[in-house]
Amino acid sequence: MSPLRLEGGKLVANDSGSERVFEYRMIDGVPILIDFEQSVFTESEITCRKAGSAIVRPEYTGLQRSLKRMVSPAKSGTRVNILNLVRHLENNDGPSKVLIIGGGSVGNGLEPVYNHPRLEVYSFDVYVTPYVQFVADAHRIPLPAETFDCVIVQAVLEHVLQPSEVVAEIWRVLKPSGLVYAETPFMQQVHEGAFDFTRFTESGHRYLFRQFERLDSGANGGPGIQFMWAVDYLARGLFRSRKVGKMAKLACFWAQYLDHLIPAPYAEDGASGVFFYGRKTQRVFSPPEIIAHYRGAQATRR
Incomplete structure (x- = not known):
């Protein structure tokens, strides 16, 4: 994909692979960089809701916010992984460019990335928020190859139709030896309704990122x-009520702290989610290797 250019009030880019020319419109000053021929979204749908979210996301304040933090605290594993990522990026000469896929809100534990003075954060999602610079579908990231030092994709790959295509795009936009950090659900129920498609075991998640050298991976949220x-x-x-479900979840909030007592091998087999932290490489992880990878x-x- 070539760099975007402004022509006649529209943003235009060329795809060198297919020789297609892409024309994108803007809504209220925000570029809508979606290839609608390859997306679950339609242009009329995006235009009708002015690029707002298709999912109603409640705002939590006061007591509700405190209860939300009680049942969904920042995962200690995520905090450690993000700090390791930041330390790696600090070794680069000059500022590092970080792309956040699905950055409609600040993700769990990502504050060190947003707040770091030497990290230039670029973010997109399929809807407009104050945190995104443009709207796009991750199956076709409308940016040139080898642009970023790091890509973060947190709680996103379950919401795309073709995760392997998204990971291929991540590989493409990363600079040589660029870093990727991903978190994706494993044993987790459907959320966001019609926009929820896929789950991964730890091994399946690692093989999804087979064009990357593994720096670390494992459970992210245990049984x-x-x-x-x-x-x-x-x-x-049982009660046909989301509210009753949330009350039951609150009553069992203590269960998450049992994860601290569970060894890593058991946590991986029964994880709520998994993570992968890796580096772009030219070597592809082979099918036989995934069997030996299982821990x-x-x-x-x-």
């Missing part, structure tokens, strides 16, 4: 958090 989610959906199913509790110990 305790997964149990809390399950209680929520059990209650809402869960069911691995054969010798």
Whole structure:
């Protein structure tokens, strides 16, 4: 994809691979960089809601915000992983460019990235918020290759139809040896309704990023958090009430702290979510290697 240019009030880019010319419109000054021929969204739909979110996201204030933080605190694993990522980027000469996919809000534990003086953060999502510079579909990121030092994709890959295509785009826009950090659900119920498609085991998630060298990976939220989610959906199913489900989840908020007692192999087999932290490479992780990669509790110990 070539750099964007302004022509006749529209943003235009060329795809060198297909020789297509893409023309994008703007809504209230925000570029809408979606290839509607390859997206679940339609141009009329985006225009009708003025690029607002298709999902109603409640605002939590006061007591509700405190209760929300109680059942969904920042994961300690995420905090550690993000600090490691920041330390790696600090070794670069000059500022590092970070692309956040699905950055409609500041993700769980990402404050060190947004607040760091030497990190230039660029963000997009499929809807407009104060945190995004443009609206786009991650299946086709409308930016030139080898642009970014790091890409963060947190709680997004479950919401795209073709995760492998999104990961290929991440690889494309990263500079050589660029870093990627991803978090994706494993044993988690449907959320965001019609816009929820996929789940990954730790091994499946690692193979999804097979064009990347693994720096770290594992469970991100263990069986305790997964149990809390399950209680929520059990209650809402029995009583046909989302509110009752949330009350049941609140009553079991303590279960998440049991994850601190669970060894990593057992956590990976029953994780609520998984993470991958890696570096762009030219070597592709082979199918036989994924079998040897498995480190869960069911691995054969010798």
